[in-house]
Amino acid sequence: MxxxxxxxxxxxxxxxxxxxxxxxxxxxxxxxxxxxxxxxxxxxxxxxxxxxxxxxxxxxxxxxxxxxxxxxxxxxxxxxxxxxxxxxxxxxxxxxxxxxxxxxxxxxxxxxxxxxxxxxxxxxxxxxxxxRAAFLADVTVARDGSAFVLTGRAVGVAPHPLELYTLVDRRHVDYREIMPTPAGQPFRIELVDLPADARAIRMELINLSTVWYVVEVPIS
The missing domain is CATH 2.60.120.260 (Galactose-binding domain-like)
Structure with a gap:
């Protein structure tokens, strides 16, 4: 990892x-x-x-x-x-x-x-x-009303789109594919109905079975 x-x-x-x-x-x-x-x-x-x-x-x-x-x-x-x-x-x-x-x-x-x-x-x-050859950059979380919005970029190169998982306190809440670019492919993820006591958001960028990058952002 x-x-x-x-x-x-x-x-x-x-x-x-x-x-x-x-x-x-x-x-x-x-x-x-x-x-x-x-x-x-x-x-x-x-x-x-x-x-x-x-x-x-x-x-x-x-x-x-x-x-x-x-x-x-x-x-x-x-x-x-x-x-x-x-x-x-x-x-x-x-x-x-x-x-x-x-x-x-x-x-x-x-x-x-x-x-x-x-x-x-x-x-x-x-x-x-x-x-590895691609990673996550500038990942931030902001509150938007009752939701939380994750933004960031997938930077680098990959032979095919990579899997991007989002977890809140170890529970999967979002999945999508993203193709990194050298300049950074931007993403925006809106998370709704999170538990009131949620503490941290974890993002995993995965190529096949290998975790290429992990970032954790506290929820405040």
Missing amino acids: YPHRIRLRGPWECEPMAPAGVEAPPPRRVVMPSRWADAGLTGFVGDACFVRPFGYPGRADPGTEHIWLTCDGSTGRFRVILNQTLLSEETAPAFAFDVTPLMTQRNRLEIHVHGDSDAAGLWGEVALEIR
Whole structure:
């Protein structure tokens, strides 16, 4: 069942870099997730370079599996570099990159963060995800009167339409087929008559007998 998730928690090397004429805090080791305050950088305005070496993830097969680098939440402008290749240079609350072609037996991840408040940093989980050729993205649930509406995209490629199951607290409530596309095939699913005490929605993207992707969304 996919995705296989490998958390890159720590230790990370952290090197603060202050503007010219300002003394920077000394380098340190931190454990992710971490905001500025968690890393002992309270009140610091400037850049910090977070470095994490890691090995090739187990027996991931580049012929059938894809390795993604993900971060669930960040604050501040950042630059992401893997094995000296720039992946992104922007401001975004989260990121995900297919890094399969860049992976070696020994890897070096650098994330440069510019922060101007104690909320800056990588406060979401940084991880590797082993995925198949298609997956679910941007899955959200919203209340629409007495119903709940699920939206999202099926991203990637597949040899034929995949099965998409929706479960609420382990009970099947919807089934359909969907053909992923590289840009993401959108879907919209309306769920009615859910139990008042329903807690979580689970979606499974299945190719034949293999679960290609699972995502769970809490009901609030």
